[in-house]
Amino acid sequence: MSLPHLQHLPNFFDFSPEDDHHTCIFPRAGAHFQRCKKPINKKDRQSALALRKEICAFDPIEDSIEPYLQSYAKLCCCVHYHRVQVADAALLKQLSLQWKAQLRSAHKSQEAVASASKDAGHVDLATRDEVDK
Numbered sequence: 398m399s400l401p402h403l404q405h406l407p408n409f410f411d412f413s414p415e416d417d418h419h420t421c422i423f424p425r426a427g428a429h430f431q432r433c434k435k436p437i438n439k440k441d442r443q444s445a446l447a448l449r450k451e452i453c454a455f456d457p458i459e460d461s462i463e464p465y466l467q468s469y470a471k472l473c474c475c476v477h478y479h480r481v482q483v484a485d486a487a488l489l490k491q492l493s494l495q496w497k498a499q500l501r502s503a504h505k506s507q508e509a510v511a512s513a514s515k516d517a518g519h520v521d522l523a524t525r526d527e528v529d530k
Contacts, residue, residue, distance in 0.1 A: 405430040409496040410503070414445035414473060423479035435475035445472035457500035466493040
């Protein structure tokens, strides 16, 4: 039983445990690395969703986010087969680093959009002042 490569695991934003039909995120080697179809039980799905909300509230620059991401990854895998596999220390570390990078990138994009909107507002005000003169 071999572990998947990091590129076979989903991006943080590609799934959410909000859905009642949320299935395991772990890729199956025998199925050309398609996601497992085993459902996640309701309790784990609710725990994963609460943890996802906490993660999204974090500043992704902080290293303390990694244990949360690792716990989240475990909760998003089926108990029967894949939770044990995703708990592999090396794979879990790599996955948490990948997800942290994705969260940082999204955070920077949001900051850039907010900054551009703010700057656009200043330009509009400056232009109006010049027109008033």
